[in-house]
Amino acid sequence: MNLQRENMIQCGIVGWKNSGKTFFAQKLIEYFSKKNLIVASIKHAHHNFDIDKPDTDSYLHRQAGSQQVIISSSKRWAKIVELKDKSEKKLNELIQELDAPDIVIIEGFKDASHPKIEIIRKDSDNYLFPKIKNVLGLVSDSKIDTNLPQFKRKDIGKIAEFILTTAKQ
Numbered sequence: 001m002n003l004q005r006e007n008m009i010q011c012g013i014v015g016w017k018n019s020g021k022t023f024f025a026q027k028l029i030e031y032f033s034k035k036n037l038i039v040a041s042i043k044h045a046h047h048n049f050d051i052d053k054p055d056t057d058s059y060l061h062r063q064a065g066s067q068q069v070i071i072s073s074s075k076r077w078a079k080i081v082e083l084k085d086k087s088e089k090k091l092n093e094l095i096q097e098l099d100a101p102d103i104v105i106i107e108g109f110k111d112a113s114h115p116k117i118e119i120i121r122k123d124s125d126n127y128l129f130p131k132i133k134n135v136l137g138l139v140s141d142s143k144i145d146t147n148l149p150q151f152k153r154k155d156i157g158k159i160a161e162f163i164l165t166t167a168k169q
Contacts, residue, residue, distance in 0.1 A: 010095070011167040012106040014128055014135070015119035020153070024119050024139065025107045031160040032103050040101035042094050044108030051080065103164075115167040117159065120144065136166050 013021045013028070025041060032039045052058040058071045062080060069080045091112040095104060106114060110132050118129050120140035129135040129148060137149040139159060144150060151159045 007168075008095075008101060009103040009164065009167050010106060010114040011103070011136075011163045012109060012112070012114050012116035012134075013119060014108070014110040014116045014132070016121060016124065016126060016128070019119045019121040019124075020139075021107050021119050024117070024156075024159075025105050027156045028105055028160055028163070031156055032105075037102040038100070039103055039105065040098045041105045041107065042091070042098075042109070044106075046108075051078065115163075117163065137162060 011028075013025045015021050022043075025043075029039050029041060050059070052062065052069075052071070058069050058080065061069050062082065067082045067084065071078045071080075091106065091109045091114065098104065106112075110116070110128060113133055115134050115136050116132070118127065118135050118138050120127060120138060120142075122141065127138075127144070129138065129146065135148060137151060137159070138144055138146065139151050139153055139155075141153055149162065151162070
């Protein structure tokens with residue numbers, strides 16, 4: 001593990017469906033990027049998904065049976081791996097695939113051990129923080145009975161700075 005990876009900050013964004021996780025992940029990524037940090041993100045999907053579209057060359061390669069497809073241009077590259085009967089990669093294995101970012105925003109993976117911020121849906125009293133590890137703070141516009149730090153939904157800057165000072169592993 002190189003020095004850059006050891007200093008990398010990881011923070012998860014967790015919450016129930018439709019709580020606003022993707023919105024907060026996007027806003028945090030924008031905030032950290034504007035601070036000139038190298039930001040990476042990992043998003044967990046609970047279902048089958050495609051990142052290439054039907055009738056593209058990469059899609060046709062995969063449909064023909066290629067178990068690994070790399071798409072490359074002068075602007076970006078992507079690697080698609082078909083798992084077939086192999087197990088889904090663990091979060092730490094996915095993090096090892098990253099190229100030394102300063103911070104990784106992780107959406108989902110609520111049962112992994114990384115630090116997390118829970119986004120709570122409006123008018124919800126069904127919380128994850130009593131059931132999972134390493135929740136550092138909560139985002140909700142309602143007061144919740146806990147000692148965890150709490151933030152309003154509009155406080156993106158405060159949440160981001162809290163992550164920078166608290167989520168270091």
